[in-house]
Amino acid sequence: MTTSSPAILPTLIVAISSRTLFDLQQSNDVYEQQGVAAYARYQIEHENEILEPGIAFPLVQKLLNLNQNNAEPLVEIILLSRNSADTGLRIFNSIEHYKLTITRAVFTRGESPYPYVGAFGAHLFLSANPIDVRNALNAGCGAATLLATNSTATNNTPQHELRIAFDGDAVLFSDEAERVYKERGLSGFAASEKQAAHQPLMGGPFKPFLQALHNLQQTFPIDQCPIRTALVTARSAPAHERVIRTLRAWNIRIDEALFLGGLPKGEFLRAFNADIFFDDQQGHCDSVKEHVTTGHVPHGVRNE
Numbered sequence: 582m583t584t585s586s587p588a589i590l591p592t593l594i595v596a597i598s599s600r601t602l603f604d605l606q607q608s609n610d611v612y613e614q615q616g617v618a619a620y621a622r623y624q625i626e627h628e629n630e631i632l633e634p635g636i637a638f639p640l641v642q643k644l645l646n647l648n649q650n651n652a653e654p655l656v657e658i659i660l661l662s663r664n665s666a667d668t669g670l671r672i673f674n675s676i677e678h679y680k681l682t683i684t685r686a687v688f689t690r691g692e693s694p695y696p697y698v699g700a701f702g703a704h705l706f707l708s709a710n711p712i713d714v715r716n717a718l719n720a721g722c723g724a725a726t727l728l729a730t731n732s733t734a735t736n737n738t739p740q741h742e743l744r745i746a747f748d749g750d751a752v753l754f755s756d757e758a759e760r761v762y763k764e765r766g767l768s769g770f771a772a773s774e775k776q777a778a779h780q781p782l783m784g785g786p787f788k789p790f791l792q793a794l795h796n797l798q799q800t801f802p803i804d805q806c807p808i809r810t811a812l813v814t815a816r817s818a819p820a821h822e823r824v825i826r827t828l829r830a831w832n833i834r835i836d837e838a839l840f841l842g843g844l845p846k847g848e849f850l851r852a853f854n855a856d857i858f859f860d861d862q863q864g865h866c867d868s869v870k871e872h873v874t875t876g877h878v879p880h881g882v883r884n885e
Contacts, residue, residue, distance in 0.1 A: 591796040592657055595644060596703040598694070598710065599662035599672050601727045602641060603632035617691070624668035632675040636727050636874060637707055640856050643743045645682055647797070647807060655797055659701050660686035661694035661708075698722045704793040711879060718880050723790040725859050725876025728866055738854045742807050745794065746850055746873075749814040749824055751861035751881030753791055755783035758823075760882050774820040781830040782823060786880050787859060788831070795833045809836045811853050817842030847872035 599605060608627075612620035641658055648654045660676070660683050662669055669688045676683050687697045695716040698706045706717045706724040717724035738744055750759040762770035791810065798806050812835050816824060821840045828835055839849055847869045850858050855873045860866050861884060866877045 591655070591793065591800070592653075593644070593655060593793045593797055594657050594659065594701060594703045594705075595641075596659040596661050596698050596701060596706045597637055597641060598708040598713070599660060599664060599669070600709040601635050601637040601707050602660065603635045603638070603672065603675055605632065605635070621665070621668050624664070624671050628671040628674060630671070631678045632671065634679075636729060638679075640707075640874065641681065643740060643856055646741050647743065648682065649741070654682075655800070657685070658683045659697075659703060661697060661706075662686065662688050663691055663694060664688050665690040695720070698724070704790045705787075707876060711877075714877075715879050718786050718878070721786075723787040723878075725878050728870045728875050728877060730870040730875070738856065742809070744809045744811070744854050744856050746811040746813050746853055746855040746858040747787055747791065748858075748860040748862070748865070748878075749812055749816060750785070751883060752785050752787050752859050752878050753812065754785045754788075754824070754827065756785070756861075756881030756883070757783060758820075763882055771820055774816075774823050778819070778822040779826060780823070781827040784831075786878065791833060791835070792831075798834065811835065811837040811839065811855065813839045813846050813849060813853070813858065814841065815843050815846075816840050 600609070608620065608624060611623045644656045645658060647656050662672060664672065666688045687694050693713050693716065695713045698717045699720050699722060703722055706714065706722050707727055708714050708724070709727060711726045714724045714726045747753050750756055758770065758774060761773045765773070794808055794810055798808050801807065812824070814824070817840050837853065841849065845868055846865060850869060851872045857874045857876060858869055859876045859878050860869065861878045861881050863877055866875045869875045
């Protein structure tokens with residue numbers, strides 16, 4: 582008699598910079614105005630003072646909450662920081678204070694940490710540094726620059742529920758259709774997409790992240806899944822069909838699809854209660870960030 586091995590649960594790996602996890606603006610001001618030595622002294626002198634949460638803190642909490650009631654973690658958060666290990670002690674003290682289960686970290690003492698994104702096998706990298714984000718994207722990882730906002734909007738979803746929204750072209754999908762739009766205009770784009778409706782789009786930088794989320798979703802009963810995804814795109818009919826058929830060809834479930842035909846996305850993302858939204862167009866990100874946490878994906882023809 583043979584016994585089957587227990588199923589190995591998929592693990593979602595998210596790498597995040599210390600400047601997005603915690604509010605390090607005051608420390609960063611010291612660095613920019615007084616230099617590295619003053620910054621190091623400041624961090625050591627204040628290492629027992631707990632840092633305030635940063636823009637990504639609520640998202641990290643929700644990601645880690647997915648590990649509750651599971652023997653093996655479904656999500657791992659990796660901390661990447663330009664601090665040294667010495668000055669980074671304040672960050673670890675803050676992690677411990679907030680009871681965040683983050684055990685792996687890299688401190689690079691001023692060097693870019695992006696090479697470690699791939700070494701950890703991360704599906705997603707979130708940073709406040711656009712150069713690090715571009716380098717991570719070029720290395721094949723889904724990455725976004727989190728944008729600061731003065732918005733007082735709050736997310737109304739429960740702490741155990743995670744909602745993530747994506748733009749389509751140049752984010753989930755390649756920018757091939759967007760290049761057609763740039764060259765031929767809206768009518769040329771619509772005609773091209775209608776003609777290619779049965780030809781799946783190539784994957785964009787966030788396809789592996791969406792796939793990892795989909796794999797996690799499969800571990801829950803469909804009516805009890807704490808993860809919900811949405812495609813929020815400026816596309817409209819007839820350009821919708823190719824997108825739907827592409828996701829079907831990838832065998833990836835997406836929970837909601839909004840084809841807005843160029844309408845502003847902010848109110849729709851607020852209605853979806855997105856914990857985070859990813860878009861390649863800076864203009865879209867600037868308008869949306871007042872409604873929900875937003876990550877700019879500097880990829881594709883719009884960012885060349």
